[in-house]
Structure formats: C-alpha cells, structure tokens
Amino acid sequence: MVGQIDSLHKRFGDIVASAELTSTDDEHDPEGATIAYERAQVSALLQQARLDLAALDEAVVRIDDGTIWSCSACGGPIVMERLLALPGVRTCIKCAR
Numbered sequence: 001m002v003g004q005i006d007s008l009h010k011r012f013g014d015i016v017a018s019a020e021l022t023s024t025d026d027e028h029d030p031e032g033a034t035i036a037y038e039r040a041q042v043s044a045l046l047q048q049a050r051l052d053l054a055a056l057d058e059a060v061v062r063i064d065d066g067t068i069w070s071c072s073a074c075g076g077p078i079v080m081e082r083l084l085a086l087p088g089v090r091t092c093i094k095c096a097r
Contacts, residue, residue: 001053008046015039055088062090071095 019035062068071078073095082089089096 001049001056005046005049005053008042008049012039012042012046015042052088058090059087 015035015038019039059068068083069078070076071092071094072090074092076092076094078089078092082093
C-alpha cells in the first residue's frame with residue numbers, strides 16, 4: 001500500500017511537471033485525455049490509497065484491542081470472511097446495507 005502511494009505521488013508530480021513544460025491547449029487535444037483529467041484521476045486514486053492505508057492501520061489497532069470482530073454500529077459479530085475480503089470494514093453485513 002505504501003509503495004502504491006509513493007508511485008501515485010510520483011505520477012502526480014510527473015503530470016504536474018509535464019504540464020509546466022508544455023504550452024499546448026490540452027482542453028482541445030484530439031489525442032485523448034486532458035492533463036487536467038489525468039491529474040484528477042491520479043489525485044483521486046492517491047486519496048483512496050491513503051484512506052485504505054488509514055483503514056488498515058485502524059484495523060491493526062482493533063485487532064490489538066480485540067474489537068475487530070464487533071460491528072461498530074450494532075455490536076454484533078463481523079464474520080471472518082467479511083474481514084478477509086475487507087480488512088478495514090467496521091460493520092457487519094446487516095448494518096452495511
């Protein structure tokens with residue numbers, strides 16, 4: 001996850017740097033996606049990766065204090081399969097609906 005964040009951060013920097021070096025009108029570029037679109041896409045991916053990492057860090061704390069198995073909404077159990085699929089999940093299936 002940290003490697004993904006580092007890679008996305010570098011990619012974002014590369015996009016910004018390339019935009020500074022060009023004077024083309026990327027809003028009307030017939031070749032494809034605009035620099036603004038690419039920057040927004042990488043920015044959103046970077047934000048999601050940071051949120052995912054924070055959720056995993058919180059899950060480690062919940063493992064350590066024994067609350068990983070308890071739904072934060074109803075207090076009921078969170079099944080192992082759900083935790084394996086979504087390690088940062090805080091609610092049971094019933095409360096997730």
